[in-house]
Amino acid sequence: MxxxxxxxxxxxxxxxxxxxxxxxxxxxxxxxxxxxxxxxxxxxxxxxxxxxxxxxxxxxxxxxxxxxxxxxxxxxxxxxxxxxxxxxxxxxxxxxxxxxxxxxxxxxxxxxxxxxxxxxxxVEDFIIVKSNGLNRKIILSDLLYFESQGNDVKIILENEEKIVTKNKITDLENSLADKGFVRIHRSFLINSKYVTAFNNNEIILNKYNLPVGRSHKKEFEDFVAKFSASRLL
Known part of the structure; x- marks a missing residue:
């Protein structure tokens, strides 16, 4: 409108x-x-x-x-x-x-x-992150997940490229909440587009198995409910 x-x-x-x-x-x-x-x-x-x-x-x-x-x-x-x-x-x-x-x-x-x-x-959504002195443009649809590592965040792309940037995973979670990204663990923020399987303890994105953290069960359960309701056959 x-x-x-x-x-x-x-x-x-x-x-x-x-x-x-x-x-x-x-x-x-x-x-x-x-x-x-x-x-x-x-x-x-x-x-x-x-x-x-x-x-x-x-x-x-x-x-x-x-x-x-x-x-x-x-x-x-x-x-x-x-x-x-x-x-x-x-x-x-x-x-x-x-x-x-x-x-x-x-x-x-x-x-x-x-x-x-x-x-x-x-026009595809993207983020800009600083890595190795360069500002990197990353298309969100190419991004599998973020992994927090101390004061850094590792970004894993679909093509298996890995990019390390100074960032806080909580800030990324807040800015990407309406873009299909789900926090499943204190260390992991995933792109729900790439979820291929899951149970109560882990989620599989392509070939990566990631744990579901106890403190993020609610976010995970909300995701599962939404995922199942829209795709259950």
Missing amino acids: INCIIIDDEPLAVKLLENHISKIDSLKLVATAKNAIEAYQILQTKPVDLMFLDIEMPNLNGIEFLKSLHQKPKTIFTTAYREFAIEGFELEAVDYILKPITFERFFKSVERVLRNISYNEQ
């Missing part, structure tokens, strides 16, 4: 955009604003992914407003004037639509946003 805001001082233009937005399930209109000041206040309190931003507005025009923002949502300029087009694109706007805005032209512009988000979602 893409949260949208319409920023325009023309009621008819706002009404038309509201109607266009209502026809696309993946768009959600969270607010409208008549000027830049009102829009700025909304942006401080509501999550906004996409702005439909008029250029000709009182006090602060749309281009000046976008320039003033530190965090810039994706922006589609809406205007009756062609002369701002170059400056609009220099601000990396998604599109620049001339009024009156037909649904066909509106959809074409929004489709660019949807396509861009779809591409970004396909």
